[in-house]
Amino acid sequence: MTHHFSCRVFYEDTDMAGIVYYANYLKFIERARSDWVKGLGIDQRRLKDDEGLVFAVRRVEADYLAPARLDDELTIATTVEQITPARLVMRQIVRCAGTLLFEAVVTIVMINDAGQPARLPARIRGLLN
Template identity: 65%
Template sequence: MNHRFPVHVYYEDTDLAGIVYYANYLKFIERARTEWVRGLGIDQSRLKEAEGIVFAVRRVEADYLMPARFDDALEVDTTVEQVKGARIVLKQDVLRDGERLFSAIVTLVALQESGQPARLPANIRLILH
């Protein structure tokens, strides 16, 4: 399963050198994950209300390979690597014209509102496999 999300680099995304500030790549991939989940038909607000489950980022392993610059048209490519129990592992790449600029392995966990791990509901596990 693969999801593509377009991102346009705005002036506010860049640093004094005109390149994307490193922390903004995390914002780009967060937006892509949100749209990916929405596109799968998973309503996170309803999941929280009905089952008391929310998703949280547990770990991000990131590689900054090449700089993106003001006005670049980028794409975030999201791929499911692993689904287990309460955990989803994703690979997310930020691309410019097919060239990888940034790559991350992101581990998401399902949590109860108390902060304790929660098993992913069966319907969500089916969607992700």
């Protein structure tokens, strides 16, 4: 299953050279993951309020391949690579007009209210398979 999310590059996303500031790619892929989770029917606010659980990024491995620029329309593709009881590993690819700009492998874990690791609930793992 691949989720696709689109966003436009705004002036605030760019640096003095007129290209997307490197850290903003992390924001773009976060928005794509949040949209994907919501589309699966997972209410992150309710998950926190009712179960005291939140998703947290554990690791990001990123490759910056080509620049995005002001007004570019970006497409972010998100696919699940691995699901275990403790973690979710996703690949996220950012493209503009078919050109690969950025690629990341992101490891997501669940933590409880105390900030301690927690298992991914079985119902959430079921939605991701």
